[in-house]
Amino acid sequence: MDKVATVRNAGRRIVRAAQYLRMSKEHQTYSIDNQKDAIRNYADIMGYDIVATYEDAGRSGLNLGGRPGLQQMLADVESGRAEFETVVVYDVSRWGRFQNIDESAAYEYRCQMAGVRIEFCAEQFANDGSVGSDVLKAIKRSMAAEHSRMLSQKTFIGQARLIRLGFRQGGKPGLGLRRQIMDHSGRPKLILSEHEQKSVHTDRTILVPGPPEEVATVRWIFRQFVKTHMRELEMARLLNKRGVLTDLGRPWKRETVRGVLTNEKYVGTNVWNKRSRKLKAKAVNNPPEQWVRAEGAFEPIVDRKLFERAQVIHKTLYSHMSVTNEEMLAALKKVLARRGALSTSIIDAAPDCPAASLYHHRFGSLLKSYELIGYQPPRNWQFVTSKKRLASVRTQAIEDLLAAIGRAGGKAAYDRESDVFRINDEFTVAIEIARCCASDYGYPFWSLDTQRQSLADIFTLIRMSPGDLVIRDYLIAPMSEIIGKSELRAHNGAQLDTYLFPTLTPLTRLAERASAENILWA
Incomplete structure (x- = not known):
């Protein structure tokens, strides 16, 4: 019983x-x-x-x-x-x-x-x-x-001690750097790839110089900035035009350029606790006196004098980065009084006003900044702004792809009437972009219209992440696989998700040319 x-x-x-x-x-x-x-x-x-x-x-x-x-x-x-x-x-x-x-x-x-x-x-x-x-x-x-x-305090003390000893505590290494494992006696072991983690608890991680071409790019950024005093946005555009990608394989933006120019890891300094989020509380930016630092922790890839000159120039060009919220809103009011309207392009073009991205960072959104100064944008402002931004992302992606195809030895021609690209006179590609929407239950989806591009051989869809500021991934599929479909979900089944890629590299590889000699000897 x-x-x-x-x-x-x-x-x-x-x-x-x-x-x-x-x-x-x-x-x-x-x-x-x-x-x-x-x-x-x-x-x-x-x-x-x-x-x-x-x-x-x-x-x-x-x-x-x-x-x-x-x-x-x-x-x-x-x-x-x-x-x-x-x-x-x-x-x-x-x-x-x-x-x-x-x-x-x-x-x-x-x-x-x-x-x-x-x-x-x-x-x-x-x-x-x-x-x-x-x-x-x-x-x-x-x-x-x-x-x-x-437990949080003990963990913090332990992590701070490891930082002062020169060991890395999480985070991506960045362009031009790689993570190397050191055993408990300080002997170097293997270099970790992007998604690999150490497997032995007593092992530690340091930063070491990465591939020579990435190191050369980092040094070029610093030299170019010091020589020309080029703005971050202009630098990003120049890097994208040259076909250079970030360490994440993405196009450059103003923020990614700033992340390189102002990071002390490139001169071998280990800095930690700039930003913290303890006990699941809201993340906060810590004042410099709370940062944990260790100079000479890594092998530098940028000369310190060059780095220090870059910091002086950056501070001069972007002195508004340290302004208060009140000063930022006052500057925005002046631009509004002068131009009669506000937009991302108007704000970024004003020399006496911080960048629009800084308003988004400080106040949560540009629209919130407008509310604080009593400005009511047009009713379709958000839609128009988002549409322009998406068009810009698509244009930039196309330019990057054309440049990559050219470097691979291929050629691409754009047919304006059909809005498709002919690659090597062999196949056609349609490239569209979709904002990230949310269903009634909060699940993301992306709308697509394949009817207009039905003549293309390959359909490419740039899927944006929530907020439509960052590219999530790329759908690169034969048109026959998706014709008639009206939307994509986060998970669409193995048959369709097989065609999702983090970059447009598959299209570049399709366009690559090899010499007859290499083909014969392959």
Whole structure:
């Protein structure tokens, strides 16, 4: 006879209960299996029948975000769908390590108001609402929160120590640099590729010079900037015209040029903690006095005197970067009074006004900046601005592709009437761009119209990321595979997703020319 039947025969009412399980990456004591065992034993003693399980494996307990198990449980309880009257949790820390203990209490209170009790099977108090129980529970909540704060502080101290020793702590190496593993005795091991991570806990990572062509590009950027005082946007356009890509294989933008010109890693200095996000709080920019630095940590690829001259010039050209929010809005008002209207191009063209991208960074969006100075843009402003930006991205992608095909020995001609490209007089390519839209349920999708381009052999769609500021990927597929389709989703099945690529390189390879001699000897 099973245990539930034994309890029933003893005349006790069977209580339908759910179990909530959570584990981050802390300690084996809190493994999901251990929690299940403890809850099962507790349920046997109490006469509970576990009818539902909510689980957050590998999830932080600092907040509700990122915990679908707890969110689903709260939704079921408050909607009346829950077929249980009690939720059993291993202990208070598994419920959460909320930094505000009132938040922890709030979620428990929401369950209680819906008629569902929360019980902690491993705690030495009964969660019965008595004064003693509430006091002990409040202490436990504070201890759970303090544990996370202490762990965060210890982690920070350890990471800062490694930075001062010259080791890298996360992040992409950047153009012209690569990550190299060092073993526990300081001997160099292999160079990591883009998506590789170290596998031995005691190994450390340093930065070393990357491919010669990338190093040459970085040095050229600094020399060109110091020599010509060229603006970042002009530098980005020049790099794109030359067919040079960033370390991520993308076209250059104003921000990526600035990221190279102002980064001290190129002179061998290890800098960390410029920006931090502790305990799942909002990320903040830290003042320079909180940065952790180590000079001479890496082999430099840019001369220090050249780097310092570049910083002086950059500071002079972009002195407005340090202006206050009030000064930025005042400058925007002056431009509005002078021009009578505002747009990204108008702002960027004004020499006495910060760049439009800085307003987006400071205030969250350009539209918010307009609201703060009382400017009401035309009703179709956002659509027109987005359309112009997408057209510019498409034009830039086409120019980059044509340049890459030329370097590969191929040739491409544009037929303005049909809006398609003929490559090597062999096949045609249609290139379109699609903004990222969201469905009623929040899932992204991209609309496409293949009717106008039905004469092309290959259809290429540039898919933008949410916000339509960054390219997500490229669909490069035979027209026969997508004709008649009206939209793409994030996941479209293996047959169609096979044609998704991070760059337009597949088209370049199709256009490559090889000499007859190489073909004969291949």
